[in-house]
Amino acid sequence: KSLRLLSAKKVSGGEKTVVLDPKILGVFVHEALGHACEADIVLQGDSILEGKIGEKIGADGVHIYDDPTLLEKNGTYFFDDEGIKAQKTCLLEDGVLRSYLHNLETASRFKTTPTGNGRAQSFSSRPLVRMSNVYMASGDHSFEELIDIKEGLYVKGGRGGQVDTAKGLFTFGCEEVYEITNGEIGKLYRDVSLSGNTLEILKNIEGIGKDFDVGSPGSCGKGQYVPVDDGGPHIRTRALVGGE
16 A cells, blocks of 8 residues: 555545545544534533534434443443443434533533543543544445545545634545545545535535444543544545645
């Protein structure tokens, strides 16, 4: 792959139709949406989702969850670090924002119940609102249906980036990006970045794959490191792409 990337050309920038694989989708739902759903971030005034509970912020069929009860994933646990039983929390239901993530403190301030997301790096650390396993649920499109477009890009894997949760803006580096022409996957591009507005990406989703994979274990930093995981299916949406 490294040798192929050396000879690959750079992509022409602009807004394009993109098919995202579960790994780069996982980066998006964790970094761009998940952090904006953390109630302490909302209380700080640093979330584009402030005051949007009950609002339609994504396309029909978009369901996103934080679920520490998924078996054998990196973000799996049975009780959080405040003694609250782990539970599956629906963040988006059919595109509608249903909940923030809470620990005991933020739940009290919002006058709601904790979601079991009070997590600490160690016994000497203060539990903060943290994600666990965040993912988008699968849909009913085959991969062939998702790439059945005149032109676009197939994006596989992410390499980190930057997120502004207050403005809802993000930029991620991409591991592999391929041209899609008339439903066929073609040449490889190099040094590609993916960027956009979190809410626009969610609203522009026009296809959700039947497949499903949560398999991107890592550690999430927020002053403390905790184990997390993310993923979902393949999806098709629109985003800004450019050369890094």
